[in-house]
Amino acid sequence: MLVALRSSRLLTSHHNADRAFRMEQQQAIYGFLGELQMENYRAREEDVDVWILRLLEEGSVDAANLNDCCLSGDLPAPSPSPDANDNGHVGIYRIDAELLNFNYLTGPRKSGPRGTRKRRTSPWNSMFYTSRKNNSRWTAKEVERLVQGVSKFGVGRWTNLKQNFFKRSIRTAVNLKDKWRNLLKTYQVHKKLHSCILNHRWWNGSGSWQKNNKCSTYRNDDLVIV
Protein backbone atom coordinates (compact mmCIF):
# COMPACT_ATOMS: atom_id res chain seq x y z
CA MET A 1 0.00 0.00 0.00
CA LEU A 2 1.27 3.39 -0.89
CA VAL A 3 0.04 6.37 1.04
CA ALA A 4 1.09 9.66 -0.42
CA LEU A 5 0.24 13.10 0.85
CA ARG A 6 -0.26 15.97 -1.48
CA SER A 7 -0.91 18.69 1.04
CA SER A 8 0.51 21.54 -0.99
CA ARG A 9 -2.07 20.91 -3.65
CA LEU A 10 -4.81 20.97 -1.08
CA LEU A 11 -4.09 24.48 0.00
CA THR A 12 -3.47 26.00 -3.39
CA SER A 13 -5.73 24.51 -5.99
CA HIS A 14 -9.12 24.42 -4.38
CA HIS A 15 -11.78 26.90 -5.24
CA ASN A 16 -13.14 28.87 -2.33
CA ALA A 17 -16.65 27.66 -3.04
CA ASP A 18 -15.96 24.10 -2.11
CA ARG A 19 -13.13 24.72 0.26
CA ALA A 20 -15.20 24.13 3.37
CA PHE A 21 -16.58 20.90 2.01
CA ARG A 22 -13.15 19.67 1.05
CA MET A 23 -11.78 20.59 4.45
CA GLU A 24 -14.47 18.48 6.00
CA GLN A 25 -13.48 15.64 3.77
CA GLN A 26 -9.93 16.11 4.82
CA GLN A 27 -10.92 16.00 8.44
CA ALA A 28 -12.65 12.73 7.83
CA ILE A 29 -9.67 11.23 6.11
CA TYR A 30 -7.18 12.22 8.74
CA GLY A 31 -9.50 11.33 11.51
CA PHE A 32 -9.71 7.89 10.01
CA LEU A 33 -5.95 7.64 9.79
CA GLY A 34 -5.64 8.88 13.32
CA GLU A 35 -7.97 6.27 14.65
CA LEU A 36 -6.15 3.58 12.77
CA GLN A 37 -2.84 4.78 14.01
CA MET A 38 -3.74 5.23 17.64
CA GLU A 39 -5.50 1.94 17.85
CA ASN A 40 -2.45 0.51 16.26
CA TYR A 41 -0.38 1.42 19.27
CA ARG A 42 -2.58 -0.73 21.41
CA ALA A 43 -2.98 -3.59 19.00
CA ARG A 44 0.42 -3.62 17.47
CA GLU A 45 0.84 -7.33 17.92
CA GLU A 46 -2.71 -8.20 16.98
CA ASP A 47 -4.04 -9.28 13.64
CA VAL A 48 -4.73 -6.01 11.90
CA ASP A 49 -7.41 -7.44 9.67
CA VAL A 50 -9.37 -8.66 12.65
CA TRP A 51 -8.85 -5.40 14.36
CA ILE A 52 -10.02 -3.17 11.51
CA LEU A 53 -12.98 -5.41 10.87
CA ARG A 54 -13.97 -5.03 14.48
CA LEU A 55 -13.75 -1.27 14.20
CA LEU A 56 -15.90 -1.37 11.11
CA GLU A 57 -18.43 -3.61 12.77
CA GLU A 58 -18.57 -1.39 15.82
CA GLY A 59 -19.04 1.63 13.64
CA SER A 60 -16.02 3.38 15.04
CA VAL A 61 -14.80 3.65 11.48
CA ASP A 62 -17.25 3.64 8.62
CA ALA A 63 -15.46 2.54 5.50
CA ALA A 64 -18.47 3.32 3.37
CA ASN A 65 -18.48 6.90 4.54
CA LEU A 66 -14.77 7.00 4.15
CA ASN A 67 -15.17 6.16 0.51
CA ASP A 68 -17.61 8.99 0.15
CA CYS A 69 -14.78 11.27 1.06
CA CYS A 70 -12.86 10.19 -2.00
CA LEU A 71 -12.24 12.85 -4.53
CA SER A 72 -9.75 12.85 -7.30
CA GLY A 73 -8.16 16.00 -8.52
CA ASP A 74 -8.77 14.73 -12.02
CA LEU A 75 -12.11 13.07 -11.63
CA PRO A 76 -15.50 14.65 -11.00
CA ALA A 77 -16.63 14.70 -7.42
CA PRO A 78 -19.04 11.89 -6.61
CA SER A 79 -22.47 12.76 -5.37
CA PRO A 80 -23.06 12.53 -1.64
CA SER A 81 -24.13 9.04 -0.78
CA PRO A 82 -27.17 8.04 1.27
CA ASP A 83 -24.74 7.57 4.11
CA ALA A 84 -23.98 11.24 4.21
CA ASN A 85 -25.56 13.39 6.86
CA ASP A 86 -28.21 16.06 6.39
CA ASN A 87 -25.67 18.51 5.12
CA GLY A 88 -24.56 16.11 2.46
CA HIS A 89 -21.25 15.81 4.21
CA VAL A 90 -19.62 12.84 5.76
CA GLY A 91 -18.40 12.95 9.28
CA ILE A 92 -16.54 9.87 10.26
CA TYR A 93 -14.02 11.92 12.19
CA ARG A 94 -14.27 10.90 15.75
CA ILE A 95 -11.63 10.29 18.33
CA ASP A 96 -13.03 7.62 20.52
CA ALA A 97 -11.87 7.94 24.09
CA GLU A 98 -12.12 4.21 24.46
CA LEU A 99 -9.78 3.72 21.55
CA LEU A 100 -7.32 6.03 23.20
CA ASN A 101 -7.46 4.21 26.49
CA PHE A 102 -4.53 2.03 25.74
CA ASN A 103 -1.26 1.43 27.42
CA TYR A 104 0.77 3.63 25.19
CA LEU A 105 4.06 3.34 26.96
CA THR A 106 4.01 -0.12 28.41
CA GLY A 107 1.99 -2.15 25.96
CA PRO A 108 3.50 -4.88 23.82
CA ARG A 109 5.89 -3.29 21.44
CA LYS A 110 8.63 -4.50 19.23
CA SER A 111 10.71 -1.65 20.53
CA GLY A 112 10.19 -0.63 24.09
CA PRO A 113 9.98 2.86 25.54
CA ARG A 114 13.02 4.92 25.01
CA GLY A 115 14.75 6.79 27.71
CA THR A 116 16.70 9.98 27.52
CA ARG A 117 19.01 10.04 24.58
CA LYS A 118 22.17 11.96 24.14
CA ARG A 119 24.15 12.96 21.14
CA ARG A 120 27.37 14.60 20.24
CA THR A 121 27.08 18.34 19.94
CA SER A 122 29.04 18.50 16.71
CA PRO A 123 31.59 16.47 14.77
CA TRP A 124 34.43 18.75 15.86
CA ASN A 125 33.34 18.79 19.44
CA SER A 126 32.85 15.10 19.85
CA MET A 127 34.39 15.02 23.28
CA PHE A 128 31.25 16.60 24.74
CA TYR A 129 27.79 15.20 24.85
CA THR A 130 24.60 17.07 25.39
CA SER A 131 20.99 16.11 25.75
CA ARG A 132 18.57 16.75 22.98
CA LYS A 133 15.97 19.37 23.61
CA ASN A 134 13.06 17.09 24.42
CA ASN A 135 14.10 13.45 24.37
CA SER A 136 10.67 12.39 25.45
CA ARG A 137 8.29 9.96 23.88
CA TRP A 138 4.93 11.15 22.75
CA THR A 139 2.11 10.39 25.12
CA ALA A 140 -1.29 9.15 24.07
CA LYS A 141 -2.75 12.52 24.92
CA GLU A 142 -0.24 14.27 22.73
CA VAL A 143 -1.02 11.96 19.84
CA GLU A 144 -4.69 12.60 20.39
CA ARG A 145 -4.15 16.32 20.27
CA LEU A 146 -2.02 16.02 17.18
CA VAL A 147 -4.72 14.10 15.36
CA GLN A 148 -7.32 16.59 16.48
CA GLY A 149 -5.15 19.42 15.31
CA VAL A 150 -4.46 17.92 11.92
CA SER A 151 -8.12 17.16 11.54
CA LYS A 152 -8.94 20.77 12.24
CA PHE A 153 -6.21 22.62 10.39
CA GLY A 154 -4.98 20.05 7.92
CA VAL A 155 -1.51 18.83 7.16
CA GLY A 156 1.11 21.49 6.69
CA ARG A 157 -0.27 23.98 9.16
CA TRP A 158 2.16 22.99 11.87
CA THR A 159 2.69 26.45 13.28
CA ASN A 160 -1.02 27.02 13.48
CA LEU A 161 -1.46 23.65 15.09
CA LYS A 162 1.32 24.37 17.55
CA GLN A 163 -0.27 27.65 18.59
CA ASN A 164 -3.70 26.14 19.09
CA PHE A 165 -3.04 22.66 20.39
CA PHE A 166 0.50 22.66 21.77
CA LYS A 167 0.92 26.22 22.96
CA ARG A 168 2.58 25.28 26.25
CA SER A 169 4.05 22.03 25.05
CA ILE A 170 7.70 21.34 24.48
CA ARG A 171 6.75 20.08 21.02
CA THR A 172 7.76 22.38 18.23
CA ALA A 173 6.06 22.74 14.88
CA VAL A 174 8.78 20.57 13.42
CA ASN A 175 8.19 17.97 16.11
CA LEU A 176 4.52 17.91 15.17
CA LYS A 177 5.35 17.49 11.52
CA ASP A 178 7.81 14.68 12.24
CA LYS A 179 5.42 12.88 14.53
CA TRP A 180 2.66 13.01 11.96
CA ARG A 181 5.07 11.63 9.40
CA ASN A 182 5.93 8.79 11.73
CA LEU A 183 2.27 8.05 12.27
CA LEU A 184 1.62 7.79 8.57
CA LYS A 185 4.75 5.74 8.11
CA THR A 186 3.58 3.21 10.64
CA TYR A 187 0.22 3.20 8.98
CA GLN A 188 1.79 2.23 5.70
CA VAL A 189 3.54 -0.73 7.26
CA HIS A 190 0.29 -2.51 7.82
CA LYS A 191 -0.39 -3.49 4.26
CA LYS A 192 -3.00 -5.96 5.29
CA LEU A 193 -5.36 -3.04 5.73
CA HIS A 194 -5.41 -2.68 2.00
CA SER A 195 -7.22 -5.88 1.20
CA CYS A 196 -9.53 -5.34 4.14
CA ILE A 197 -10.61 -1.88 3.09
CA LEU A 198 -10.95 -2.92 -0.53
CA ASN A 199 -13.71 -5.26 0.51
CA HIS A 200 -15.84 -2.22 1.10
CA ARG A 201 -17.28 0.26 -1.33
CA TRP A 202 -14.59 1.78 -3.44
CA TRP A 203 -14.23 4.41 -6.10
CA ASN A 204 -13.72 2.50 -9.31
CA GLY A 205 -12.01 5.32 -11.08
CA SER A 206 -14.60 5.57 -13.83
CA GLY A 207 -17.32 7.54 -12.15
CA SER A 208 -19.10 5.20 -9.80
CA TRP A 209 -18.78 3.44 -6.50
CA GLN A 210 -18.72 -0.27 -6.13
CA LYS A 211 -18.44 -2.70 -3.28
CA ASN A 212 -15.95 -5.31 -4.28
CA ASN A 213 -12.24 -5.85 -4.31
CA LYS A 214 -11.63 -5.08 -7.94
CA CYS A 215 -10.67 -1.49 -7.40
CA SER A 216 -7.09 -0.87 -6.48
CA THR A 217 -7.06 2.85 -5.94
CA TYR A 218 -8.37 5.04 -3.23
CA ARG A 219 -7.76 8.65 -3.86
CA ASN A 220 -8.61 12.16 -2.81
CA ASP A 221 -6.83 15.44 -3.20
CA ASP A 222 -4.55 14.78 -0.30
CA LEU A 223 -4.23 11.08 0.01
CA VAL A 224 -3.55 8.35 -2.45
CA ILE A 225 -3.62 4.72 -1.48
CA VAL A 226 -2.59 2.41 -4.27
Next chain:
DNA sequence: GTAGGGTTAGCC
Protein backbone atom coordinates in the same frame (compact mmCIF):
# COMPACT_ATOMS: atom_id res chain seq x y z
C1' DG B 1 7.56 27.90 7.82
C1' DT B 2 7.58 23.48 5.72
C1' DA B 3 9.11 19.08 3.50
C1' DG B 4 11.93 15.52 3.35
C1' DG B 5 16.32 13.27 3.91
C1' DG B 6 19.68 12.35 7.51
C1' DT B 7 21.25 11.20 12.24
C1' DT B 8 20.98 9.23 16.67
C1' DA B 9 19.84 6.33 20.53
C1' DG B 10 16.97 2.65 22.74
C1' DC B 11 15.29 -1.80 22.25
C1' DC B 12 15.09 -6.37 20.29
Next chain:
DNA sequence: GGCTAACCCTAC
Protein backbone atom coordinates in the same frame (compact mmCIF):
# COMPACT_ATOMS: atom_id res chain seq x y z
C1' DG C 1 23.15 -5.46 13.71
C1' DG C 2 18.45 -4.21 12.44
C1' DC C 3 14.44 -1.66 13.42
C1' DT C 4 12.11 2.21 15.11
C1' DA C 5 10.97 6.77 16.84
C1' DA C 6 12.57 11.22 18.09
C1' DC C 7 15.21 14.71 16.71
C1' DC C 8 18.37 17.40 13.41
C1' DC C 9 19.63 19.68 9.10
C1' DT C 10 18.81 22.32 5.13
C1' DA C 11 16.88 23.51 0.60
C1' DC C 12 13.03 25.80 -0.90
